[in-house]
Amino acid sequence: MKKTVSAVLVAALAISLLVSCGGNKEDGQKTNTVEKYSFFALDTDCSLTVYEKTEGLAEIAADEVASVNNFFENGKNIYIAEKGETLSLTESRYALLKKGVEIYGFTSGAFDMTIAPVSYLWNIPDSKTPPAAEEISLMLSYVGSDRLEFNDEEHSVTFKSFGGIDIGGIAKGYAGNAAVDALKKAGCNAGVLSLGGNVVVWGEKPDGGDFTVAVKSPLNADFASEYLGTIRCRDVSVVTSGTYERFFEYEGERYHHIIDPSTGYPAETDVLSATVVSKDGAYADALATAFVVLGYEKSSAYIEAAIEKGYIEGAVLVNTRCRVSVFGDIDFELTSGDFVKDE
Numbered sequence: 001m002k003k004t005v006s007a008v009l010v011a012a013l014a015i016s017l018l019v020s021c022g023g024n025k026e027d028g029q030k031t032n033t034v035e036k037y038s039f040f041a042l043d044t045d046c047s048l049t050v051y052e053k054t055e056g057l058a059e060i061a062a063d064e065v066a067s068v069n070n071f072f073e074n075g076k077n078i079y080i081a082e083k084g085e086t087l088s089l090t091e092s093r094y095a096l097l098k099k100g101v102e103i104y105g106f107t108s109g110a111f112d113m114t115i116a117p118v119s120y121l122w123n124i125p126d127s128k129t130p131p132a133a134e135e136i137s138l139m140l141s142y143v144g145s146d147r148l149e150f151n152d153e154e155h156s157v158t159f160k161s162f163g164g165i166d167i168g169g170i171a172k173g174y175a176g177n178a179a180v181d182a183l184k185k186a187g188c189n190a191g192v193l194s195l196g197g198n199v200v201v202w203g204e205k206p207d208g209g210d211f212t213v214a215v216k217s218p219l220n221a222d223f224a225s226e227y228l229g230t231i232r233c234r235d236v237s238v239v240t241s242g243t244y245e246r247f248f249e250y251e252g253e254r255y256h257h258i259i260d261p262s263t264g265y266p267a268e269t270d271v272l273s274a275t276v277v278s279k280d281g282a283y284a285d286a287l288a289t290a291f292v293v294l295g296y297e298k299s300s301a302y303i304e305a306a307i308e309k310g311y312i313e314g315a316v317l318v319n320t321r322c323r324v325s326v327f328g329d330i331d332f333e334l335t336s337g338d339f340v341k342d343e
Contacts, residue, residue, distance in 0.1 A: 044196035094155035112261035116164030140264035173285025218272035237281035241288035242273030
């Protein structure tokens, strides 16, 4: 995959999520040099912001993130398998699939990596027409994480029937944490890594304060300057999933990329976007997807349960009535006048 790396000084990140970092003379803080590196991986414009000039940091992050494109032996992050086929994985990648199945069980199937045969069929956003109902029904019959057999000793997964695995709903969260771990080992103690709608912050700003992550408005998907609000945080992943960015339109209908594993069709949901804050990016990624699929009412109960189990710190849901609900102990401030925050 094409990868470019450049180092520049920046005041803000103008991507799916905006992260404010560094000092500002106007508010009396010490001005600090901020190094920003940009690269392309996982079909996403990515950026890394750090507070030190160390050679090779961009390459470390880019290589770690890009490696997820080669998650499986076929060099992709989606795998279609025949009955009885066995995948051998590294320990960390095996652990990710186990984590995905864990969230499958926790969400009663709202997140399901074995959606692969169906998502491959839809091929959103590249496709311009929906698949035939008969094709969807057939591929859906091969979906279900209980069709996977795990071998903890050999770090392998065997398919009990024809099927597949699509890590698209969990890959960026995994990649973000893996990249930050590698950066920490290289001596980078604080920074911001943004992978489109997934942001990881670690350490603290030079002034000792938290980072501010600005969440994009689901009503303004085409305008990076429009934001829903901000979350002040440190040492967490902030992941947003929504129906507003990847889609195609056919005969007046919009088909977005978040497939409901129970129907095989794009989820019919009253959640415009779900933002999840977690110390574990993979959990945040998978659960953000599931909360969109589940809809507002069901998600509210699952979010509380996820907080209690320690999967996440909190979440922000935006529904189709432009109401914003905040869950958990997170510091969220609504800044857009297009929405109303529930008290």
